[in-house]
Amino acid sequence: MAMKDYVFPGKTYDEWNVGDEFITGARTITEADIVNFAGLSGDWSATHTNDVYGKSTIYGSRIAYGNVTFIVSTGLLAQTRMFEGTATALLDMKISYQEPVRFEDTIYCKLVVEEKRPSKTPGRGVVTFRVYVYNQSDEQVAEERLVFLIFSEKASL
Template identity: 30%
Template sequence: MEKIKVIVEDHFEDYLIGFTRTTFGRTITETDIIVHAGHTGDFFPHHMDAEWCATQEFGRRMAHGTLVFSVAIGMTATTINPHAMSYGYDRLRFVRPVFINDTIRVTATITAQRDHPKRKTHGFVDEAIEVRNQNDEVVLSCAHIYLVERKTPLP
């Protein structure tokens, strides 16, 4: 069994603006869509009805935006940093549809750091997330905000 790496030195001060990481690809399958529909209760025809989709603009079934978001964020979760946690996501946009057998990859870039307004022991780190398909088209974008412990608290 492969172990997840634990990073023990990534405090607020260690994040570098402009640092970028890119994942390997992951193909979205029909099974992904069916399982996600079962988990969420979203059985809209855009995802489940091939005949209906054939009469629509895109002509075929597409993955749920929330499925693409969930898979993409999971693809970036390769290490555990005990000094940081996800604070949430802003500006989530489903830019283009993802279809069955499309392959996505994720690029995450550190874009900003800022002080926490109340906690002197922590700060926020912003990460721009771009999800691209096999044609290098952006299909999803959002901002990921981390709450990160400082090595040295502010005065």
Template identity: 30%
Template sequence: MNELAFADIKVGDSASLSKTVTEADVVTFAGLTMDYNPVHIDTEFAKKTIFKERIVHGILSAGFISAVLGTQLPGPNSIYLSQDLKFTAPVRIGDTVTARVTIIEKREVKQILILQTTVTNQHGEVVVNGTAVIKKCS
């Protein structure tokens, strides 16, 4: 994992990562966060919902954005200041999601970066969309 200097980051730079979400991911996330909403963990309950099957926690899906920000762009030595999120479609167990971040604004004062953040599924459907504000500490 290489640290990028603020001066080396440009508007338009982007990075992404992909992951197939597993049963274990959902169960582990539920345990860590104590979010046992049955739409995420109870198959019989979920069958009676509009989704007709269990869905992944929205925040777990959004968490992949944090992984890109912390490890790739802007990467290590960055502080997550804020994030707005819009959940536009469910993620299901077995879906492969891709989190992508793109620099859309760079503020020299205080080394602030504004990034477009998007998570898509394997069909290219946007499942999470938003904007992050990051402070680069180098």
């Protein structure tokens, strides 16, 4: 077998069914995640980066950026490999946050197929997912609605 024989493992449009549910692995939000995000984005907001200030807020401590929660959740989805080589575009997204994510919280996701429809272009379709993000105490911390354009056939190298 050669690299050119590799077929990406992602699920095709036809393999997604409305109502299907999947649980991802989990990941702990660390100090390094927050510092790296602050450096990358240039957003050094005190709520996330100043321990003394964080203790004086309504949260009682520093909290993770909402965008870090979103980015880590998309990474958890990517680690399932269900989108690899088949999801060609993220067409739309909406995110709401129910609870703060704190340093050392461990989050995981439940992915639910909400809707699907064929694309106007043959060979692909549009699939809408609802993603529920939970912490280690099974409290929902975020909810996402992601709309992907997904190929009808698996890609290969």
